[in-house]
Amino acid sequence: MKPLLLIIAYLAAVTLPLVLSWFFGGPPRLIHQELASGLGILAFSMILMEFVLSGRFKSISNGVGLDVIMRFHQVMARTALGFALLHPFLYRGTPSGGQRPWDPTRQLTITTDFSALFTGIAAFLLLPSLVLLAVGRTHLGYRYETWRLIHGIGALLIALLLLHHTTYAGRYGSQPAMTWVWLAMTGVAVGSLLYVYLLVPLRDKTRPWLVTSVTQLTPKQWELTVKPKGHSGLDYNAGQFVWLNVGHSSFSMKENPFSICSAPGAGPEISFMIKELGDFTRTIGQIPAGTFAYLDGPYGHLTVDGRTEPGIALIAGGVGLAPLIGILRQMRLSGDPRKVKLIYGNRVADQIAFRDELAAQDVVYVLSEPPESWHGETGFIDTALIDRVFLEQELSEWVFVMCGPAIMMDSVEDHLIERGTPTHRILSERFDYD
Structure with missing residues (x-):
């Protein structure tokens, strides 16, 4: 139920300004102008919610998994970008010029004062750059911490530019009640940054x-x-x-x-x-x-604590063994009676870690570049190997926990679902995103 509740909460948050704008707004305009305002409102509220979907809030990410939150963060950022790019072009035919004598409250026209429009134009240019830098960050060669700093400062700058543009150039945002709504939502977004970059480090400093x-x-x-x-x-x-x-x-x-x-x-x-x-x-x-x-x-939610399945299937690729051996160690210490099978894949034999410790486990080793003396599985962790290692009953009743290369996890997840493994019994977590 938690993912569903999070989706409902997200939809309520991003549509709240749209609903309130309709309530506080003036007489209706042409449909394309109303659509333009609606897309702009949604884009701004979605951008502000991106600060909360940063993956650094345990109450959100631990319930559904960091990979799910970050993928949702990516999809919503790209959706907001699409709305923002369409927003100004739908105002075609809107009268130009400043304030009209017959419309002193700007209910029927939109201001074209450059001071109010400039911040919107700047955000319009910065937002695609921010998204493209995020999409291509692994191919650009700069350090993760450099990208993170650029991403945080860029997002904050865009939020502040849009706040000014919305409250000074927008028909609905200029309404006093809506101005307070946007100020409050921007405050939450900025507060999220302060939490991650100031409050968390302050707390960590006291716990070295x-x-x-x-x-x-x-x-x-x-x-x-x-x-x-x-x-x-x-x-x-x-x-x-x-x-x-x-x-x-x-x-x-x-x-x-x-x-x-x-x-x-x-x-x-x-x-x-x-x-x-x-x-x-x-x-x-x-x-x-x-x-x-x-x-x-x-x-993270890559844990089997509190689960009732009769067996645990662990599937690791390379350094993806790390969380899984932690699970094995805890099960051994606590005397957990559940059956366990581990599939552990690497490129070459000297990459196999904790070999002596794993000797007592039911382990299937896989090498993509095996030596001539190798007697274990060869190739990659694929669907055929899954079918050889696990029985039909195990596929339907066990919990499957995997960590490793994304291509491996995608292939195994799809195959498990095809073989009838319920999705709530498939646990995975990724640290790389496109």
Whole structure:
């Protein structure tokens, strides 16, 4: 029910200004002018709601999954862009010029005063740029923290420009009651930014962590472990993740999401399985013990706690093993009697992590580039392998938890649904989006 409630809440929030504008508005105009105003109102309210759909609010993302929230964030941003781009062109035929003597309240005409229109024109030009930078960020070569800063400042600037344009150039936004509505909604959006960039770092500053060890697991994979300093630690479920900041101020943009690979029942120390990929991860092996770290979390719904299925299927691709081995460790510590099967795929044999620890599990190893001496599965984690590993009853009754490359998860999810696995028994979470 939670996803449905979130959708209802979202629709109510973005349509509220439209409904109130109709209530407070004046006499009707030509249909294309009313449509233009309606699209502009919806675009602005959707843009303001994008601040809340940032993925950093646990009450929203933990219930339905970060990947669902972020995908919804993307779709709504592109929809708002479409509405915003159409908005000015539908005012065709609107009389030009300033205020009319017969319309002192601007109920029938729209102002063309440049001071009121300029902010709308600026937002009209900035919004496509912001969306395109977000869509192409992985291909542009700049750092994640640089993109995040640009994205946050750009979104804030667009919101403020649209607030001015709506309240000074809009027929409905200039109504006193609507001006207060837009001010309140913009305040919520700005408050969301302040929460993420100011309040959360302030809270994290009072709850520091210390790096206790950095252990090499494979040639390019490491296990980093931190312990709480001066506090009791983090209350989390196996399979969740945090935003990890190592060696920087709590206000630094240099934080990244990493899944927790330790078990809550093992004590206050928390471990992360990290692969060398970006600027931070390439230097992971050089981090000395005693380095300060900050954790923002936990986030995510990739957990089997409280579920009643008779068995758990874990499907990992590469470093996607991290949250799944955390689940295995917690099940072992708690004496969980449920059956478990793990499919673990990698490119080559020396990428297999925690091999000794996994020896006691029912594990199917898969290599896409196996050595001649390899006797396990070869190729990729595909639909044929799923059918070989799991029985018909397991496909319909077990819970399936997966983490890894998006192409693997998309293929496995589609196949499980085709084989009759209910969607509420398929758990996955992605950190990469197009």
